[in-house]
Every structure is written in structure tokens, then in C-alpha cells.
Amino acid sequence: MERRSFLAFAGGALCLRAVPACAAPARALREIASPKGIAIGSIFSHAASEDERQLIRQHCDVVVTENALKPNWLYRALIKPGTLQSEKACGDVSPLQDKDETCLKLVDTTLDFAKASNLGIHGHPVYWAKHGLPGIEALDEDSYTAAWEAHIERLVAHVPDAVSWDVINEPFSKDLDRLRAGGSMALEADKVLGADWERLLDHYAFVIKTLRRVLEPHQKTPRLLLNEAELDGTGDAHQRKRALLPALLAGLESRHAKLDGVGLQCHLSMRSRPDGAATATFIRNLAADGYVAHISELDFRATCGTADSAEAVQASYVGDFLDQVLAEPSVKRLSFWGLSDENHVFTRDRRDDFAKLSPTLFGANRRPKAVFDRIVAAIEAAPER
Template sequence: MPARVTRRGLGLLGLSAAAPALAAPAAGGLAAIARARGITFGAAAQHSLLTGDAAYAAAFAAEAGLLVPEWEAKWADLQPEEGRFDTAPLDGLLSWAQERAMPVRGHALVWHNAMPDWLGRALAEGRERALSVMAAHFDKVLAHTRLRIRDWDVVNEPVANPPGSDVPQAGEGTLRDTPWLRALGPAYIDTALRMARERDATLRLTLNEYGIEEDTPDAAEKRRRLLDLLRGLLERGAPLDAVGIQAHLQLRRPFSPAPFAAFLAELRRMGLAVLITEMDIREAPDAPASLPARDALVAERAYAFVSTALEGGARSVLTWGLSDRYSWLRQEPAVALGPDRSHRGLPLDEEWRRKPMWQALARAFQGG
């Protein structure tokens, strides 16, 4: 999952927090283009930047029709100490969105990262303690956001990466080894979904996963693992409404529409909605030196992927941020291109200008 990108981190990136204002009118943004075909376009946002960087806020007002909080709804931010909830940053983001009639989706209730230290210790104390802290968190958070968030990533990244992946993982069967799995066994996913449904009967419950998009043996195996998990959940009557496909795409990994379309068709046969939840594009280490050539490759992948997803039934597409200025692809050393250049994997460049990726998304939304 992407690392936190904040204003404080900009000094490391060689950028100032100031940027030129975005002049594009909201009527011509990606959200409006997508909406014309019944599609929702949105992006991950940070409350501190929405309120502290005018260009950032202008870009989201112009381009996005849906927000997801990058960090404000994760456990470490919402409940940093047991029983002490801090909803102020999330409330600020929700208010900003509400003033602009933007829905917000929640991310994420159960995840193995962004866990405060106390939660890790509590889960290590055994099953009853784990159930208790999960229930208490769901009670508070779902009641607090009930009128403003109608879709949550209830469980995030439960499937283990198979051999051949960048970071293979072991777990119980094909599930990722996490504190939740160790405390509650494989049924922790069923339990989280049931707890969420009990607290809000009309909430859309989503399971969110990555590494399932591209045409590689490890992605094919992870798709198989995810489908097996989903079939088991549905057979057991676990409440599940949607699957989120993160789409942190990598140009060094091939993409073919056919296997991805077949996967989407299987999800739809199960009766599950499909969302693209965290899209960005990581360039290959041997990316061309020329910016136009690099942008053309990114745009080509963006169009191929999003058009396939839309044809397969996805109706929501979110990118993980809007501008390269604030992308985790700039800040995270494990994925950075190098000291003298950075990924161009979001629709807007560092100065908030629309790039060929923006045009590719617009063309996919328009169906052309």
C-alpha cells in the first residue's frame, strides 16, 4: 500500500507547497466527462492538503466526483490509542466533500498496515480480545460515518502474493499472514463483513485487493486465489457487495485485456460490483528519457486498462491522488525511479497540468 505523502515530505522531493492555481473549470473535468456515461471518477485525497494547498483543492474540485481518504479513515489515525478516537481530520475531509456534493468512500476498516502499536499487542492476546477490539472500532466508526460514507473497504489486501511476485508472502493457505489472521484464523474476513453488516444493513461492503491486474503468472495465480476466497465467502453467506481492484499498475509487467476481462466477468457472475480503487502507473526502470515518450506509454496503459475495466462492468474509477506532485511513487524509495527523475503515473503533472494520461482516461470514459 502506498506510503504516506504529506506537505512535510515535500522538502525531500525538492518541491515547495506552493503551486500555480488550476484554471480548468469543473464542467470540463474527468468527473463530468465520466458522469455523462454513468461512470464515477474520483481520487484519494488528504484533508491537510485540501485545506492547506489551494492548487491541490482546486484540482480536486475541478476533476474529482468522489473522494477516498488516503489516511484519515485508517485505524492508526482514527484510534491511535485504545478507546481514544480522533475523527477530526476525517470529519474535515467529509465536510469539504459535502460542501461540493461529493460522496466519500471509506478505506479501510481491517488492514495489516496502519495499525497503532496497541492494536498489534491486543491482537496477540488472543481471539476474544481481537473480536472485542474489532467490534468496538466498528461500533464507533460506522456509527460516526453512517450518514456520510456509504461504501467501505471492510477488508484490505487479505490474499497472499504467490511465488513469482515482487514480494511473495506466506500465510494460512492462500491468505496473507497478518495479525488478524493469527488472532482469528481465516474466518476473520467473514467476521469483519458480518460485523459491518450488523451495524449498517445498507452499507456497501467491499473487499479491496492488489496485484491481480496484469498478464503474468503470479497475477493469474493471485486472481485464482481471490476468486476462491470470494466463492467461499459467498457460499458461507458472508455479506459482500463489491470487489475493489487497486490497480497500482507497472509498465514493466505486461497487460492483456482478455485475461483481465475474464476475471471481471467471473466477479460479475458472482453478483459483485467492481470498483477501480487506487489506480496509478509505475514506469519501468528503463523508461525512455523523453517526457513525451514516457507519457505516451503511461497513457497507452491507462487507456487499455480502464477501457477494459469499464467494458467489464466497473462503474467507479479512482486514482491514488491526482498530481505527480503528491504521489507516493515519488516518495517511496522502494518504487522510485531514481534521484533525477520520478514517475509520471497520475493524470496531472507536478504543476497541475493535464497530461496524456488525463486524455487517455477521458477517452476511456467517453467510450472512444
């Protein structure tokens, strides 16, 4: 018996003796998904317990640090004296704030965990308009460009082995996205107009080309994606985003800045039933244009009366959705916004209705919930890719 198998067996036996209620170990999702050509991923949180870490090690191929790579937090933390020709080009280089340092430590903790666990790293994100570089809006164009180039260089140097990046995150935000020089554009999915749209595409293309240039000396070819929310449902915003996003991708391609794929966040909720058929069609159309897809941040929010009923609804909604989406061969990764309910952000926010939310795959003591079996069935039914 191989050492890893023996240890897993021994650990399970001890668990059964010490804690009779402990669930039997679930089948590893990555081992089920690998023959299909689907990678499994999860976030790594600063609040990750040892149970959560064990789940990630067992089930995942790829890990992403939870929100800590936001440019507004890392920009100052990554600056080191003497690394830039001019501090003016950096914009705001005030002393590091606690949040900056904390996020950098979380990035480093995630990198260490991934290396020790033989996991790939997904970078999230490079550019996110509502979390832009601090203090650079008033810079002239050359200094603004230099600040972004310097940040991307430092980011890649700090995370050199990422297997993929969300280069552009949430371009169709509900917020007002500031581009530069104090200008702002309403990037609601129904208000993309004229010169603002062209300027935005130019800026996105610059970020993508800069990242590719910085990656070249490292001889790395990670998958580069655009990551967006609300592409999976039946509401008007979801439909408008699915209609507009291909135009954004085409605009980038016309600027010789084609991305490799799209991440669909899929924060599903029973408030608005996910539309698996429409999402699958959207993914199929992306594939026809040469783009792969990731399910990038899957979780679920139930609003049921009891925890048991929430788990049943979760299994139905998520299972039905993935049955249709994973049938598309261009879906290359299935990533979760955490694996266990007790480590999910809903718990950390101390939401009173936590027991009714059922966001993830596992309950307490790594107990696989009904949704786990539905996800396994969806993966097993999916075609190879």
C-alpha cells in the same frame, strides 16, 4: 449563466491573463462518466495543495482519505473514556501517539473537505491484517472479538455517511498476516491451505457481519468491497490472485457474509505490462457471480529516459488497459491514487527519478497530460451501466 459556470469562466480568464502558460481547464471527468454510470474518485492527502483540491472538486464524485483509516493508527485515537464497558477489551489503550492523532485529524479534514465540496466518502479500510489493532493478539477470544466490534462501532460512528467501504483490504498480502492469539498464516497467493484458510474466512465473515449490523441503525447501505492489489498484470502473482480470489468470495458467501464487489487497485507499471484482457475477463466472471468492480487506486510508474517519453508511455499503457476494463458494465467506479504528479506520494517521498514516473493525470498548474485524453476516450467508448 449559472454562478458556478460564471466563476469557472472568470477564473479561467484570469489564469490566462496572469499566467500565459496555464493550461485550459480540462473537461470534468465526473460529467463525462456520469451518463455511463461510472463514478470518479481520488484520494485526499494531507499534502493536497489548493491545485489538487480544485482538481478533486472539478473531477470527482467520491474521495477517500489516504491511508489514515488504517486500524492500527485509528484504534486508540477513536477510544474515548467511558465508551467501553472494559478497557481490557480494548487491548492496548496506552496514551495516544502523534501518528494516531495526526491520522484522526486527516480523517476529519477529509470529511470536512468532502462535505464542503459535496463529495461522497469511501472508507478505506475496515480490516487490514498487516495493520491490525495494536496489542490485542494475546487477548482471549471473547475480548478479541469485543475489541474488533468496539472499533467497528466507533469507526462507523466517526464516518457515518460513507457510500462504500473496503471491508477487507489486501487479503493476499506478500506479508505474513497475523490473525489472532499470536498465530500467523502465510497468505501468499500460492499458500492458502487447510484450517488456516477456514479460520481466516471465519474472521473475515465476522468483520463483514459486524459492519452490516453496526450500519443498520444508521439506515445506511454502503457498498462493501474486498480491495486487492496485483489483479491486473501478467505475472504469476497476478494470475494466482485472480484464480484464488473467487474462492475467497465463495467462502464468505457460504458463511452468509457476501460482499458487494471487488476493488482492483491497479497500481500500473511499465515494468510489468497490465493485462487488460485478463483483467476484463476476471471482472466479467465476478459479475456473473453477482459482484461489481471498482478500479480503486489507479496510478502509473514509468521508467523512461525523459518526462515527455514517460507521459507518452503512461498514456499508452493506461489508455489501452482502460479501453478493455471500462467496457465491462459491472465496473462502477474509477478512482485514482491522486490526480496531480506534484501531490503524488512519489513526490512526497522525494524520489530522485520523479520526473520519469508520471503517476497521475495532471502535471504542474493542473495541466492535463496525454493520459487524460485517453481516459476520456475510454469512458466515452464504454457502455452505459
